[in-house]
Amino acid sequence: MQDILNQYQTVTEANVKEWFHVGxxxxxxxxxxxxxxxxxxxxxxxNFARLSKWYACQNLCPHKMEMVLAFGMIGDKEGIPKxxxxxxxxxxSLEDGSNLGGDDLKIAVYPVKIENGxxxxxxxx
Amino acid sequence: xQKIIVIxxxxxxxxxxxxxxxxxxxxxxxxxxxxxxxxxxYDRVHLSEYFENQDAEALEMxxxxxxxxxxIELITGVRITDIHRSTKTITSSTDESYTYDYLVLAxxxxxxxxNIKGVEKEGVFVYRTIEDLExxxxxxxxxxxxxxxxxxxxxxxxxxxxxxxKAVMDMGLEPHIVEFAPKLMPRQLDARSSQVLQLKLESIGxxxxxxxxxxxxxxxxxxxxxxxxxxxxxxxxxxxxxAGIRPRDELGKTCDLEMGTRGGIVVNNKMQxxxxxxxxxxxxxxxxxxxxxxxxxxxxxxxxxANQILGKEDFLMPSDIDMSTKLKLIGVDVAxxxxxxxxxxxxxxxxxxxxxxxxxxxxxVSHDGKSLLGGILVGDASDYNMLHQIYLNGMAIPxxxxxxxxxxxxxxxxxxxxxxxxxxxxxxxxxSVSKGAICCSITENGSNNLGDVIKATKATTxxxxxxxxxVDLVNETLKSLGREVKETICxxxxxxxxxxxxxxxxxxxxxxxxxxxxxxxxxxxxxxxPVLASxxxxxxxxxxxxxxxxxxxxxxxxxxxxxxxxxxxxxxIAGGEITPDKLIVLGEVAKKYDLYTKITxxxxxxxxxxQLHELPLIWKELIDAGFESGHAYGKxxxxxxxxxxxxxxxxxxxxxxxxxxxIENRYKGLRSPHKxxxxxxxxIRECAEARGKDFxxxxxxxxxxxxxxxxxxxTPKHAILFAEHLDxxxxxxxxxxxLMYYIRTAGPLVRTAPWLEKLDGGIEYLKKxxxxxSLGIAEELDKEMQSLVxxxxxxxxxxxxxxxxxxxxxxFVNTDDTDDNLVFVPMREMxxxxxx
Numbered sequence: 001m002q003d004i005l006n007q008y009q010t011v012t013e014a015n016v017k018e019w020f021h022v023g024x025x026x027x028x029x030x031x032x033x034x035x036x037x038x039x040x041x042x043x044x045x046x047n048f049a050r051l052s053k054w055y056a057c058q059n060l061c062p063h064k065m066e067m068v069l070a071f072g073m074i075g076d077k078e079g080i081p082k083x084x085x086x087x088x089x090x091x092x093s094l095e096d097g098s099n100l101g102g103d104d105l106k107i108a109v110y111p112v113k114i115e116n117g118x119x120x121x122x123x124x125x
Numbered sequence: 126x127q128k129i130i131v132i133x134x135x136x137x138x139x140x141x142x143x144x145x146x147x148x149x150x151x152x153x154x155x156x157x158x159x160x161x162x163x164x165x166x167y168d169r170v171h172l173s174e175y176f177e178n179q180d181a182e183a184l185e186m187x188x189x190x191x192x193x194x195x196x197i198e199l200i201t202g203v204r205i206t207d208i209h210r211s212t213k214t215i216t217s218s219t220d221e222s223y224t225y226d227y228l229v230l231a232x233x234x235x236x237x238x239x240n241i242k243g244v245e246k247e248g249v250f251v252y253r254t255i256e257d258l259e260x261x262x263x264x265x266x267x268x269x270x271x272x273x274x275x276x277x278x279x280x281x282x283x284x285x286x287x288x289x290x291k292a293v294m295d296m297g298l299e300p301h302i303v304e305f306a307p308k309l310m311p312r313q314l315d316a317r318s319s320q321v322l323q324l325k326l327e328s329i330g331x332x333x334x335x336x337x338x339x340x341x342x343x344x345x346x347x348x349x350x351x352x353x354x355x356x357x358x359x360x361x362x363x364x365x366x367x368a369g370i371r372p373r374d375e376l377g378k379t380c381d382l383e384m385g386t387r388g389g390i391v392v393n394n395k396m397q398x399x400x401x402x403x404x405x406x407x408x409x410x411x412x413x414x415x416x417x418x419x420x421x422x423x424x425x426x427x428x429x430x431a432n433q434i435l436g437k438e439d440f441l442m443p444s445d446i447d448m449s450t451k452l453k454l455i456g457v458d459v460a461x462x463x464x465x466x467x468x469x470x471x472x473x474x475x476x477x478x479x480x481x482x483x484x485x486x487x488x489x490v491s492h493d494g495k496s497l498l499g500g501i502l503v504g505d506a507s508d509y510n511m512l513h514q515i516y517l518n519g520m521a522i523p524x525x526x527x528x529x530x531x532x533x534x535x536x537x538x539x540x541x542x543x544x545x546x547x548x549x550x551x552x553x554x555x556x557s558v559s560k561g562a563i564c565c566s567i568t569e570n571g572s573n574n575l576g577d578v579i580k581a582t583k584a585t586t587x588x589x590x591x592x593x594x595x596v597d598l599v600n601e602t603l604k605s606l607g608r609e610v611k612e613t614i615c616x617x618x619x620x621x622x623x624x625x626x627x628x629x630x631x632x633x634x635x636x637x638x639x640x641x642x643x644x645x646x647x648x649x650x651x652x653x654x655p656v657l658a659s660x661x662x663x664x665x666x667x668x669x670x671x672x673x674x675x676x677x678x679x680x681x682x683x684x685x686x687x688x689x690x691x692x693x694x695x696x697x698i699a700g701g702e703i704t705p706d707k708l709i710v711l712g713e714v715a716k717k718y719d720l721y722t723k724i725t726x727x728x729x730x731x732x733x734x735x736q737l738h739e740l741p742l743i744w745k746e747l748i749d750a751g752f753e754s755g756h757a758y759g760k761x762x763x764x765x766x767x768x769x770x771x772x773x774x775x776x777x778x779x780x781x782x783x784x785x786x787x788i789e790n791r792y793k794g795l796r797s798p799h800k801x802x803x804x805x806x807x808x809i810r811e812c813a814e815a816r817g818k819d820f821x822x823x824x825x826x827x828x829x830x831x832x833x834x835x836x837x838x839x840t841p842k843h844a845i846l847f848a849e850h851l852d853x854x855x856x857x858x859x860x861x862x863x864l865m866y867y868i869r870t871a872g873p874l875v876r877t878a879p880w881l882e883k884l885d886g887g888i889e890y891l892k893k894x895x896x897x898x899s900l901g902i903a904e905e906l907d908k909e910m911q912s913l914v915x916x917x918x919x920x921x922x923x924x925x926x927x928x929x930x931x932x933x934x935x936x937f938v939n940t941d942d943t944d945d946n947l948v949f950v951p952m953r954e955m956x957x958x959x960x961x
Contacts, residue, residue, distance in 0.1 A: 004946070022938065022939045023938050023939050027938045027939075028938065029673075029674055029933070030674065031638070031674050032673075032674035034938045035936055035937050035938065036937055036938050036939045036940075037937045037939060037940050037942055042937075042944070042946070045938070048648075050638070050641075050648050050649075051648065060946075063182070066688075066689060066690040067690055067944050067946045068678070068686070068690045071678045071681065071682070071686075072651070072678070073649075073650070073651040073654050073655075073674075073675070073677070073678075074648075075617070075647070075648050075649040075650035075651065075653075075654070076647050076648040076649070076650065077616070077650065078616065079647065081648070082650075084650065084651035086677070086678035086686060087686070087690075088180070089651055091651075104188045104189050104190040105182075
């Protein structure tokens with residue numbers, strides 16, 4: 001189980017080695033999430049239309065190790081964009097992956113780039 | 126920098142850290158904490174909750190990151206083996222040494238295991254740590270595989286023993302409590318209250334054996350029975366020992382601190398041991414010749430020790446320690462305060478007992494009738510906080526003390542408002558928060574609501590028992606300032622559900638985003654989205670397909686998300702009636718997709734373990750065979766359960782199945798603040814358990830009796846008789862109005878029973894609204910319900926027929942691969958998700 005979790009490490013735009021094409025903008029529902037696959041990784045991608053922003057993070061909820069975060073509801077907590085895990089409603093910041101409920105479970109986040117209607121996620125491996 | 130080492134990371138050890146770092150000058154000290162258990166400190170008081178959700182984290186006092194934030198070094202999984210007082214060093218089980226300036230022993234206690242022959246057998250457990258619980262859970266699971274009717278006993282009928290009894294029930298084993306004394310909870314209850322408690326516990330399935338001394342534990346390798354006397358044997362396959370505690374004082378012994386004759390490290394009122402640089406707090410400390418096994422005195426000791434180390438030497442432990450307790454045991458209120466058992470030489474007792482309702486209340490009053498000395502409450506402890514305050518603050522009591530405990534209808538309850546308490550009254554004893562501090566937090570320090578007050582004062586964050594009182598204080602204080610007390614949905618909408626319902630309806634708001642723009646702020650969350658989704662559904666009957674992005678995951682995929690992220694499928698089987706052909710289809714579909722199959726409590730069939738992409742395929746086959754969505758995933762009408770009725774049953778008075786099908790089909794797809802369940806029984810034998818439902822109909826001579834607002838679940842409630850001898854048409858008319866009124870006015874996730882409890886005027890008021898149309902809205906309610914009924918469509922049919930909607934049932938956007946993370950293991954010729 002730990003192996004599955006360890007493959008998710010936050011990537012910043014500065015250390016992106018590959019911008020991986022995951023589909024067109026219209027493939028992703030507005031103000032909601034969807035899941036994509038990259039090598040062995042599952043990544044949740046959110047089209048946060050209300051903010052005109054896109055976010056990506058690991059699909060794996062570190063709490064009970066379920067591949068479910070893409071299907072969680074998004075929104076904000078005191079202004080911080082977040083996703084709520086559908087299983088037990090743990091809240092994670094979409095900006096930096098931190099747990100907004102205060103405990104130390106964190107998730108990895110990934111940069112998203114939109115170009116000519118295409119969606120790309122940045123990976124460092 | 127001086128160094129403090131805390132040995133023990135339990136509730137009291139943690140509390141010491143919390144109190145210490147919150148004080149000025151604490152940054153002059155380095156704090157290191159050792160915990161023997163692998164986890165950071167957790168809330169042992171609420172340990173039995175672990176059986177309900179198995180969420181260890183939810184019990185944590187604070188996450189590891191908290192310790193880091195305050196520069197506290199937390200070392201878990203390590204035991205301290207020796208203290209060398211001459212060199213002020215300690216050694217750990219990993220053979221490392223640490224020096225200290227101050228040492229705080231918070232090692233707590235361990236369960237006392239009596240020396241009974243056979244106690245080493247497999248299947249014998251103690252009840253103290255999460256590891257103990259995990260051991261029990263896996264042992265119980267194995268037992269149940271071999272014998273679904275396995276029994277388990279708890280040795281000890283005290284407070285913890287009864288908690289353990291609940292744990293046994295939650296594990297699905299037949300629970301037995303074995304107590305040496307002739308009464309339950311011997312430290313808190315007198316004989317009569319113990320009898321009342323016993324009756325109540327037996328009525329919910331606990332078997333209680335009093336005055337039993339266990340001679341030996343029988344069994345070959347693993348436990349098979351308890352032997353009390355020669356012919357007195359109780360067959361059990363598991364035993365949980367909860368026979369009291371022993372202080373973990375071995376460190377004190379080996380370094381020659383003064384010890385009590387029966388254990389415990391002796392401390393003075395500074396919480397200092399005989400070595401002035403070593404402190405002891407919590408259950409390891411012997412203070413006043415007593416070990417205090419409650420959390421509140423432990424926290425007080427932590428406060429004293431923290432102050433002493435920081436040089437505030439006049440901060441001392443009081444000599445009188447309040448041992449009052451209130452708790453909910455298996456749903457039963459039990460409380461005792463002050464002197465619960467008082468000899469007649471000191472005062473008089475006033476006792477109210479009603480065994481039919483499992484109620485017992487006793488108060489002890491001084492001879493002059495002026496002050497309250499203590500008391501016991503069983504069955505209903507809602508007056509505990511007020512009585513406890515009267516006792517603690519020596520407040521005046523009514524001339525007729527029985528008014529303090531008599532039911533309100535008999536002229537009782539005359540202790541006035543919470544605002545009458547003196548400012549010094551300690552409302553939260555775990556965190557030592559006074560009434561003054563709570564009110565001040567609002568009047569002077571800018572708290573605006575309950576959340577702010579809790580944040581600022583920490584009140585209610587210990588055992589939570591004072592919450593009702595804190596809520597009242599906050600509301601009353603806000604009111605006294607002329608501020609409105611408001612229940613709001615979340616930070617994004619400052620309205621309650623009813624207000625939002627009206628706003629959406631009157632303004633014809635088309636969707637969630639528009640509602641947020643018009644009446645909310647920010648970007649929404651997982652609380653307000655489903656609330657609005659439910660409101661839209663009950664105003665326009667829109668299905669969950671239309672705004673799927675605001676639905677909870679269950680509604681988004683029209684299926685119940687299960688433990689490993691797979692889904693379950695429940696087609697509607699109205700009234701529980703199904704043809705052989707349809708039954709065969711369910712079997713064939715389950716076989717084809719390898720689904721785990723189970724009959725539900727609502728007389729339907731649940732198919733588990735479907736992957737997201739399989740859902741439309743499965744539903745295509747089911748819909749082709751004539752099935753519809755069962756809405757098992759929604760806060761909506763689930764089932765109307767029926768007994769077989771007069772069509773077959775020789776006792777049946779009416780056709781209960783026919784009527785159940787008619788009602789279920791009428792309300793199918795109806796979304797509501799919480800799930801709705803119904804039942805129809807063909808006679809008063811009540812085989813459909815209709816009184817355990819939100820609405821129930823029971824056939825009697827001359828029509829149907831309608832019952833409403835019952836439920837099973839965590840807080841079972843019998844439905845209440847609403848109207849008698851109704852014909853079919855009138856029964857449906859009343860149901861339409863009742864349901865519509867509930868849907869319009871209830872808060873989010875409030876079922877009918879708690880809704881009725883909060884409804885001003887209660888059932889009589891509701892009768893006036895529904896039957897006599899006192900509000901003049903009956904016609905409107907009728908019309909609204911009929912229009913919802915007319916607009917019903919099967920949302921699964923809608924979802925698979927529209928390719929755009931079907932798009933969402935795919936795990937990945939960028940590939941047709943499926944989730945390869947899923948692992949199943951076999952179980953009784955089917956499969957189940959692999960355990961976490």
